[in-house]
Amino acid sequence: MKNLKKTDQKIYKAIQGEQKRQEEGLEMIASENYVSKAVLETLGTVFTNKYSEGYPGKRYYGGQEFTDVVESLAIDRAQKLFKAQHINVQPLSGAPANMIAYSAVLKPGDKILGMDLSHGGHLTHGHPVTLSAQIYNFIGYKTEKDGQIDYVALEKMAIKEKPKMILAGFSAYSRNLNYRKFRQIANKINAILMIDIAHIAGLIAGKAISNPVPYFDIVTTTTHKTLRGPRGGMIMCKKKYAQAIDKATFPGFQGGPHMNNIAAKAVAFGEALRPSFKKYAKQIILNAKVLEKELKQYDFKIMFGGTDNHMLLIDVFGSKNVSGKEAEIALDKIGITINKNVIPDDSRSPMDPSGIRIGTPAITTRGMKEREVRQIAVWINIAIENHNNEKVLRKLHKEVKQLCKKFPLYK
Ligand SMILES: Cc1ncc(COP(=O)(O)O)c(C=O)c1O
16 A cells, blocks of 8 residues: 555554454454455456446446446356346445335335344334335334244234235344245235345355245345455346336436446455355354354353354343443453344343344454364353453453464455
């Protein structure tokens, strides 16, 4: 960054600081990851200069011979990964992708059946603070005591409420979904069936979790979580909805696509097509399962009965009498970054909830396996049980830094 260093010291220093933070700490926020150097390089290219409203072969401005190449490659590679009938790689991120999808097929006031936020659903699946909830009428379904969705109850709810859309997907739920059951229920009431795979897209691409694309009418995702690409979104759909999705993306919701991001998506999809990505996806889940087993041994209450994917939701207040916020602060102090999170029907506030969410995608990218995860579980337990003991936390922080040194980032 020779030029930046010369022209803007403040930003240069902040980037250096962030790089050091990422290198010296264990990133365990379930929605984060480290992209490859190739993806990073692609993001910082001249494609950021280009306007390319429209789609490959049908643009509103000239000079598109290379933008068409990268957008077409991104679509082709995503197609190989997910086998969708139609793909739009222009959504700027996950939240806009969801708004685009709703607006493509619904009218204001239409009803959507989505997963309740405290049971793992995402804000954009109908939380009252979002624009989507002002426009559409969301009804939430929940998980049962055993952590599963009761599909008989969901069907009854769907028949009673008659939503135009049934929405699956989550940001803090750790079990697999029964895609076939969702399809059967949607068919019964003639609803559009959508799933948001933002969290698990990489696990699906790596074939560690089965692919929902054949079952759903519309599939939205982010590209920067388990899929390990640049920050961005993507929408896949059946042919029937292709035109509506494309129109809702541009000009309906967005302007010019961010071509540097789309090029970086293409690079990340290329990486996800390699055999090594299958190993990676498998290891993410293995690491999460080891973490579950170890933390259970230390008497942590794991929500939903455990994990089938890359994350764990843990009731730290119920298990250790330490709030989610206190646990987040303690872990931050030892260099383990996680987030506080509500648990189903949490009696505490979202700013200081009962739970924390922990994920394994980023540490797995660094090459950490079962052995390191067992060590991490030891640290998590000691840090939470000693959350007020600065001396203990300082000692653990040193140990975390030593482990991180053995797994360098961007070497
Ligand atoms: C399931 C789900 N959908 C959508 C989003 C929003 O994605 P973005 O932050 O890229 O807008 C998230 C982000 O965490 C998510 O978990």
